[in-house]
Amino acid sequence: MEHIVIIGNGISGVTAARHIRKNSDKRITIVSTETAYFFSRTALMYIYMGHMKFEHTQPYENWFWKKNKIELKQGFVSEVDTKNKVLQFSNKETLSFDKLIIATGSKPNKFGWPGQDLDGVMGMYHKQDLQNLEKFAPNNKACNRAVIVGGGLIGIELAEMLRSRNIPVTFLVRESSFWNGVLPAQESEMINKHIKDHHIDLRLGTNLKEIKADDKGRVKSIVIEETGEEIPCNVVGLTAGVSPNIDFLKSSNIELGRGVKVNRFLETNIPDIFAIGDCAEQHEAIGRRRNIEAVWYTGRMMGETLAQTICGNKTAYKPGHWFNSAKFLDIEYQTYGWVFSEKGKAENEIYFQWQHPKDYKCITISFDKNSRKFIGINTFGIRMRHEIFDKWLTENQSIEHVLEHLADANFDPEFYKLHEGEIVAKFNKENNTNIQSKKKSWKRIFSKA
Amino acid sequence: MKIIKHTGLVIFLLGLTLFTGTIFTGNFSFTQQELDNYITEKGYKNEVIKEELSKAIVTTESLNIFQFSKKARNAFANANNHYDKLIAKYDAEKNWDKKGEQYQYKINGKPHTLSYEIAKKAGSGFVRENAGLLWFLTFGLGIIGALLFIIPNLVLLGKPGIKNDGIYLESATNRGWIAWLVLVYLVTFYLVLYFMADYAVNWTFILDPISKALNGGPASQWFVYGFLYCTIMLTMGVRMFIKYRHNKYQIVRTISVLFFQIVFAFLIPEIMTSLNMPGYDFKNAFPLDYDFFFDWNIESLKSSGGIGIFILVWGIVLTLIIVPVMVYFFGKRWYCSWVCGCGGLAETLGDPYRQHSNKSLNAWKLERWLIHSVLVFSLVMTLVTLYCYFSGTESLLGIKSQWIKDTYSFLIGAWFAGVIGTGFYPIFGNRVWCRFGCPLAAYLGLVQRFKSRFRITTNGGQCISCGNCSTYCEQGIDVRSYAQKGENIVRSSCVGCGVCSAVCPRGVLKLENGPEAGRINPTDVLLGNDVNLMDLVNNK
Numbered sequence: 001m002e003h004i005v006i007i008g009n010g011i012s013g014v015t016a017a018r019h020i021r022k023n024s025d026k027r028i029t030i031v032s033t034e035t036a037y038f039f040s041r042t043a044l045m046y047i048y049m050g051h052m053k054f055e056h057t058q059p060y061e062n063w064f065w066k067k068n069k070i071e072l073k074q075g076f077v078s079e080v081d082t083k084n085k086v087l088q089f090s091n092k093e094t095l096s097f098d099k100l101i102i103a104t105g106s107k108p109n110k111f112g113w114p115g116q117d118l119d120g121v122m123g124m125y126h127k128q129d130l131q132n133l134e135k136f137a138p139n140n141k142a143c144n145r146a147v148i149v150g151g152g153l154i155g156i157e158l159a160e161m162l163r164s165r166n167i168p169v170t171f172l173v174r175e176s177s178f179w180n181g182v183l184p185a186q187e188s189e190m191i192n193k194h195i196k197d198h199h200i201d202l203r204l205g206t207n208l209k210e211i212k213a214d215d216k217g218r219v220k221s222i223v224i225e226e227t228g229e230e231i232p233c234n235v236v237g238l239t240a241g242v243s244p245n246i247d248f249l250k251s252s253n254i255e256l257g258r259g260v261k262v263n264r265f266l267e268t269n270i271p272d273i274f275a276i277g278d279c280a281e282q283h284e285a286i287g288r289r290r291n292i293e294a295v296w297y298t299g300r301m302m303g304e305t306l307a308q309t310i311c312g313n314k315t316a317y318k319p320g321h322w323f324n325s326a327k328f329l330d331i332e333y334q335t336y337g338w339v340f341s342e343k344g345k346a347e348n349e350i351y352f353q354w355q356h357p358k359d360y361k362c363i364t365i366s367f368d369k370n371s372r373k374f375i376g377i378n379t380f381g382i383r384m385r386h387e388i389f390d391k392w393l394t395e396n397q398s399i400e401h402v403l404e405h406l407a408d409a410n411f412d413p414e415f416y417k418l419h420e421g422e423i424v425a426k427f428n429k430e431n432n433t434n435i436q437s438k439k440k441s442w443k444r445i446f447s448k449a
Numbered sequence: 450m451k452i453i454k455h456t457g458l459v460i461f462l463l464g465l466t467l468f469t470g471t472i473f474t475g476n477f478s479f480t481q482q483e484l485d486n487y488i489t490e491k492g493y494k495n496e497v498i499k500e501e502l503s504k505a506i507v508t509t510e511s512l513n514i515f516q517f518s519k520k521a522r523n524a525f526a527n528a529n530n531h532y533d534k535l536i537a538k539y540d541a542e543k544n545w546d547k548k549g550e551q552y553q554y555k556i557n558g559k560p561h562t563l564s565y566e567i568a569k570k571a572g573s574g575f576v577r578e579n580a581g582l583l584w585f586l587t588f589g590l591g592i593i594g595a596l597l598f599i600i601p602n603l604v605l606l607g608k609p610g611i612k613n614d615g616i617y618l619e620s621a622t623n624r625g626w627i628a629w630l631v632l633v634y635l636v637t638f639y640l641v642l643y644f645m646a647d648y649a650v651n652w653t654f655i656l657d658p659i660s661k662a663l664n665g666g667p668a669s670q671w672f673v674y675g676f677l678y679c680t681i682m683l684t685m686g687v688r689m690f691i692k693y694r695h696n697k698y699q700i701v702r703t704i705s706v707l708f709f710q711i712v713f714a715f716l717i718p719e720i721m722t723s724l725n726m727p728g729y730d731f732k733n734a735f736p737l738d739y740d741f742f743f744d745w746n747i748e749s750l751k752s753s754g755g756i757g758i759f760i761l762v763w764g765i766v767l768t769l770i771i772v773p774v775m776v777y778f779f780g781k782r783w784y785c786s787w788v789c790g791c792g793g794l795a796e797t798l799g800d801p802y803r804q805h806s807n808k809s810l811n812a813w814k815l816e817r818w819l820i821h822s823v824l825v826f827s828l829v830m831t832l833v834t835l836y837c838y839f840s841g842t843e844s845l846l847g848i849k850s851q852w853i854k855d856t857y858s859f860l861i862g863a864w865f866a867g868v869i870g871t872g873f874y875p876i877f878g879n880r881v882w883c884r885f886g887c888p889l890a891a892y893l894g895l896v897q898r899f900k901s902r903f904r905i906t907t908n909g910g911q912c913i914s915c916g917n918c919s920t921y922c923e924q925g926i927d928v929r930s931y932a933q934k935g936e937n938i939v940r941s942s943c944v945g946c947g948v949c950s951a952v953c954p955r956g957v958l959k960l961e962n963g964p965e966a967g968r969i970n971p972t973d974v975l976l977g978n979d980v981n982l983m984d985l986v987n988n989k
Contacts, residue, residue, distance in 0.1 A: 011914070022973065043915035050618035051952075056916045059929055061809060164614040197608060296913050301978040308982065318979040325911050325955040330610030330695075332956050334911065383956035386909025386976055394980075411908055411959050413950050415697040442963050 003027045004310060005087065005097035007077055011296055012277030013103035014038045015303025016310070021068050023311040029071040029095065031087070034127055036074055037062060041105075042296060044130050045157045049164040054127075080252045082270045099310060102249070102260055102268075102275040103303070106242035106294050108154075113238075115211030120219035121236045124158045133161070136235045140167045143234040147171075147222050149208045150240030151178050153326050156191075158237045159200050160329050170201040170231055172208055172224070174240075184341055184364045186353050187380055191328050194360055198329050211236050242294055244279040257281045259292050264316040266306045274309075276302035286319065288338055295324060321393040322376070323386060331360045336389035337376025339366040349375055352399065352430070354423045356381070363423065367399040374402045382419065383411035388445060400435055403427055407440040450601040457597025464590030471583065471651045475574030477517035478508050479567075487570060495554045498528040506571060514568060518647045521567055522560040529555050565647035569667065577654040584655050592684055599688045609695035611952050613921070621875075622801050628875035636872035643863040646670040664722040672719075678794065679711050685797035692800070698947045698960070702786060706793035714790045727753050729760050732788050735768045736827040737889035739862060743854060744838045772889075773896045779962055780903025781893035782945020791882060794871065795923065796946060799879020803948065806878035806925035816885050816925065816942065823861060824891035830857045861886065880923040884942055894941030902962040905938035905949065907931060910975035911957045918949035918958060932957050935975040939968060 004020055006013040009032035017028050043057040065072050073095065079088040080100065087095045108123025110116045122132045137143035146162050148155050151173030159169045175181060178195065180188040195202045207225035214220040221232045244259035255261040255269040259281030266274045275281075277299035282291045293299075301319050308315035325334045340349070350369045355362035361381030367374050374397050377389065388409040392402055402409075406420045424437045479487065484507055488499055501524035506517060532551045539548035556563065576583050606612040621627040641648050653660075653668040656676055660668035668676075686707045693699035709732055718728030727749050735741040741764050750757035775783045785792045806812075830853045837843060837850035844850060870882025883890050897903060905928070912935070918928035924942045928949045931938045938949075938958075950958040974986045 019973070040914040040916060042913040043917070046613075046915065046917065047617075049613070050615040051613040052916055052920050053617050056920045059914045059916065059933060297910055297977055300910075300975065304974045304978055304986075305982060308986075313985075315979070315982060318982070320977050320980055323910065323977055325913075327954040330608050332954065334956055383908070383959070386911055390909065390976055411906075411956060413696060413698040413947060413959060414961075415701050417697070446964065446967055 001025070001027045002098045003029065003096070004099050004101065005095060006030045006101040006103055007087070008032060008103035008105055008277070008279075009035065009038045009072070010041060010103060010105050010277060010299065011038075012105075012299035012303045013101065015300045016101055016103065016276060016307050017070050017303075018068070019304055019307030020310050021070060023307065023313075025069075026310075027071070028069070029073055029097075031073045031075060031077060031095070033074065033076040036072060037065070039127070041125070044124070044127065045161050048130060048133060048161045077248055080249060080254065080273075082252055082254060082273060085272070098272065100273045101306065101310075102246075102254075102273070102279060103277045103299075104245045104248075104279045105299075106278040107245040108238055109150075109241045109243055110238055111240065113149075113208055113210060115213060115219070116238065118211055118213050118219050118236075119217055120234055121211060121238060123238050124154050124161075125242060133235070137162060137165070137167055139165055143167050145170060145231070145233040146235040146237060147208075147231055147233045148237040148239055149222075150238065151175060152239060152241060153179075154242075155237070155239035156195065156328055158239055159195070160198070162235075162237075163198055163200060167235075168199075168201070170203060170233070171195065172203050172206045174205070174207055176205045178202070178204070180341055181343065182341055184339065184351060184353070184378065186355060186362055186364060187333075187378060188341075190355070190360060190362060190380065191331065194329055194331055242278065244281065244292065246279050257291075264318070265309055265314065266302060266317055274306055276306050286317070287322075289319070289322065297324065321390050323390070331380055332383065333378070333380050334384055334386075335376065335378045336384065336386065337366070337374070337393050339364055339376040339378045352403075352427055354419075354426050356419065361419065365399060365402065372398040372400065374399050377402075384409045385411045385445070391448070399427075400433065404435050404438055405441075405444065407437060408445050410440070450604050454598050454601045454605070457594045457599070457601075459594070460590050461594025461598060464587055464592075464594055467583075468587035468591065468652070471576050471587065471655065472648060473513060473515075474576050475514065475572050475651055475654075476511040477506070477514055477568055477571045477573075478510070478512055479503075479506050479571050481507050483570070487567065493556060495528050495532070495556050497531045498524065498556065501525075501528045502567075506567070514572075514648055514650060517568060517571070518561065518564045518645075521564040521647075525556055525560060525563050561645045561647050565650060565670070568647045568650040569653065572650055572654060574651075576651050577657075580655050580658050584659075587655060588680060592680065595684045596687060599684070599691065602688070602691050606691070611695075611954075612692065613917075613952065616801075616804060622804070624805065624876055628802075631875045632872060635874065636868055639863075639868040639872050642670060642674055643867055649673065660719075663716075663719040664728075666722070675715050678790070679715050682707055682710050682793055682797045685800070689797055689800060693951065696947075696951050699951060702947065703796065705787045706789075706796055709788045710790050710793045713788075721756075726756050727760065730790075731760075731763065731767075733790070734772055734784070734889055735764060736824065736831065736892065737789070737791070737887055738764070739827055739830070739857060739888070740854075742831045742835055742838075744834065744850075747838065772893065773900075776893050776896040776903075777901050780901055780943070780945050780960075781890070781897045782903070782943070782947075782960070784893060785883060785890060785944035786946045791866070791870070791887065792944060795874075795879040795883060799871075799874050799923070802874045802876075802879045803923035804878070804920050805876060806880060806884065806923055808919050808922070808925050808927045812925055813927075819885045820887065820891040820894070820942075823865070823886050824888040826857060826861065827888040830854060861888075878923055878925070880925075880944070883944065884924050890942070890944075897943070898939065898941035900965075902965060902968070903945065904961060904963070904968045905931075905943065906959045906961050906963075907935055907937050908955075908957045908959065910935055910977035911955050913955055915954060917952040917954065921948050921952045923948070928958070935970075935972045937968060937970050 004026050006017055009030045013030055017030055020026060020028055037058050039057040046052045047054055076090040077087050078090045085097050108125050120136045122129050137146060145168045147170045148158050149172045159171050162169050177188040178191045209223040209225040211219055212221045219236050221230050223230050246260055259279050260268055260275035261283060262268055262275050262280045263283060266276055268275055278294040285291045302317055305315050305317045321337055323336045348368050348370055349366050352365045364378045366376045374392055403424050420437045424435050428435055484503055505520035505524040532554045536548055536551045616622045649670055652673045656668040656673055660672050686703050689703045713732045714730045718730055722728040740746055750761045786796055833845045833848050833853050834850050836845045865886045866882050873881050912932040914929055914933045916929050922928050924944055926940050928938055945960055947960050950960055972987050974983045
């Protein structure tokens with residue numbers, strides 16, 4: 001029986017394993033150092049915040065693996081012998097495979113800051129990081145202040161976590177406005193404001209110079225590059241992005257770039273060895289996507305796709321329309337299609353934007369100024385239907401069509417205040433159009449593209 | 450703010466202590482004259498009871514309710530014993546006529562109920578004489594304290610949004626010692642209420658004035674329960690309004706359950722009683738209202754003229770037509786989390802404990818066996834009762850009508866719905882009864898599963914498997930297991946509380962009533978991936 005070994009029990013590896021099991025009776029082993037069972041990495045924050053216990057972040061009960069004959073092995077792979085198809089573990093154990101799937105995810109970036117390895121300095125990615133945080137920042141007596149370095153999605157989540165225990169937080173963001181490499185200014189500025197509402201000391205356009213230690217080798221303070229200001233703190237969170245977790249492959253002859261280089265079939269340069277998820281790097285980017293996509297959803301999609309190939313139905317990784325989501329403190333964010341920040345958008349792409357006068361709600365719709373084609377939407381504080389936007393993108397609908405039928409796309413809970421009228425009115429005013437907002441129609445919602 | 454909160458807690462605990470403490474107060478005794486009047490009023494034929502009771506409770510000694518109850522119960526037991534001995538004697542002598550005669554002298558009723566009835570008249574003391582003041586010191590302080598504890602959350606919880614911070618870090622909400630203490634208190638409360646009502650007779654004195662104003666009569670233990678129920682729901686409703694103030698579905702739903710509890714379950718029946726009508730809760734549908742078809746209820750309705758007949762017809766129409774039709778259009782939520790009293794308590798008092806429902810597959814299996822068994826039990830009981838009522842016999846297929854009614858009332862009505870259903874909130878979650886026991890929920894669930902427009906829609910491929918939805922599902926549904934497959938949630942047990950949707954950080958879940966086509970949509974490959982792959986895998 002063919003033995004499929006998967007390194008990494010995150011969403012990519014587990015999705016691949018599940019789909020291989022659905023389609024075959026191959027022997028499957030998942031190897032992980034981090035935890036015995038699959039858990040949802042995106043939910044780690046909720047454990048510290050007390051919303052959930054660790055067991056709640058495990059999407060499958062523990063009997064699931066045995067029942068589905070998916071073997072789980074805890075251990076750290078130190079070397080991959082591609083010639084003999086054997087994994088070497090750090091404890092000298094070995095495991096041979098017929099096909100190998102590398103799904104080892106990411107690790108937090110460290111940019112060589114002085115003091116970056118001190119006690120009390122941590123990322124927020126692994127389960128071990130959470131244990132570390134619990135140790136160094138159990139409450140605001142043990143931790144009088146935490147400094148977070150890097151203004152991305154993990155950074156703001158770490159800030160939210162610490163604030164849930166009333167720990168003062170200073171948040172250093174390199175950019176001039178939060179996440180404005182990705183978000184249009186309207187949204188980025190709204191989030192800046194919301195961060196400050198949560199009593200987080202947000203420092204924009206600020207870089208870390210060094211982290212200073214006390215005499216026990218623990219974090220004592222940080223120094224800011226631009227001003228030289230020293231901020232006393234007990235915990236430093238490094239959240240300046242992530243990069244593929246592939247150091248253990250450096251001695252192998254698998255081709256590496258920033259990640260494990262793969263082709264459209266998620267194959268590496270070595271036959272029978274594949275890479276998926278955060279650690280995989282496409283030779284050439286797909287559409288407007290990045291070569292490395294460190295996103296939950298793409299990890300899952302690669303797992304779904306590769307399982308087909310492994311089970312004899314060779315399938316290229318061909319993701320559909322881009323989508324993503326996040327939550328910035330209390331503000332939910334969803335995006336469908338492409339909305340780039342002012343810096344990143346093409347010349348023919350223009351925005352239509354609407355913002356609620358009081359609440360933290362806004363949308364940006366990106367469309368082609370010549371063809372009027374709808375390109376993408378960012379929505380903050382208003383939930384939207386994935387299916388509908390996916391359909392409109394497939395159908396190459398116009399901005400006018402999207403606005404006319406915006407009610408179909410609303411996904412907020414019942415009784416919520418709807419804003420389609422205001423949104424369309426603003427568009428009409430700005431564009432001298434006369435679009436009439438249509439009422440929600442189940443028939444349209446359920447019609448396929 | 451924290452100081453206000455803590456002050457509130459102290460005041461609340463003081464109120465609770467005084468409320469509990471009142472039980473131990475007061476003197477209970479009769480003068481001979483009062484006893485004679487009582488026995489005449491009751492029309493007891495028993496010739497020994499007078500002597501027994503006057504030995505027991507005609508005294509100048511000051512008896513508290515526990516001493517009084519013991520003596521009174523003994524007196525009734527002795528009085529009945531006297532005739533039991535005679536029965537045994539005549540039985541041995543085969544003197545059937547004499548034996549048969551003795552039964553009329555026996556006094557029927559549960560010992561604590563007989564004792565309660567006397568205690569209600571025989572009690573005196575500070576509590577009874579100062580009902581108004583005592584109301585303030587118990588209910589009043591409880592409400593003020595609780596509100597002082599709750600209202601600062603407007604500021605302390607920060608900006609509107611989901612605020613479940615610390616739930617698993619605190620003893621009260623993480624099955625710690627506080628939770629166990631609350632469990633013990635609640636279980637004891639229900640045991641007293643259902644089985645030892647005489648011990649709580651002082652509570653009825655506190656509410657006598659309010660009861661008289663509403664229905665013209667003194668308060669019974671059920672009036673105390675109803676009043677307490679409404680008070681708790683209202684107070685904890687305030688907590689809901691603050692906690693979910695960003696979520697209009699939760700606000701509207703909470704207003705609805707409060708309205709139906711206070712107006713339909715409490716005020717209307719009380720007012721009907723004061724107008725000499727049978728007090729009826731118009732929203733309480735059979736088989737949750739399990740004694741609706743009991744002979745005494747049918748008799749009482751039949752003898753109440755037009756309104757009684759209306760209630761009889763309404764009750765039948767409610768169960769057979771209104772309930773299933775509404776479930777078809779809106780799901781069982783229209784009842785379970787918008788109207789029902791049990792649901793109302795679960796959604797207010799029980800909200801802090803909703804995360805404790807068990808999400809395992811085994812719990813789901815147990816749930817399906819148990820709840821459907823109770824449904825069958827309630828239907829069999831009703832069939833037997835109705836058959837016996839109309840045929841005038843005492844049993845059907847060897848099942849005695851009285852026995853099955855008593856068994857159901859005791860096991861399901863008192864133990865399952867009350868003691869376990871509410872008492873176990875802090876450890877097993879707030880919907881134990883609704884999930885495992887309620888026969889009406891089982892019935893609504895069958896309709897919801899097989900013929901309804903209701904579902905929780907999963908938003909394409911947006912789920913990140915975080916588990917907030919499953920954790921906070923009070924019905925123990927593993928919501929995530931559907932959401933992470935991009936599949937809508939169509940489960941018979943879903944009461945549509947809407948909290949999964951509220952706690953979802955990525956806007957994945959929405960409660961909707963829509964067309965039946967496409968309601969159940971199992972998927973393997975989720976939206977967002979290659980369309981051809983989706984077609985290939987999902988349309989096999």
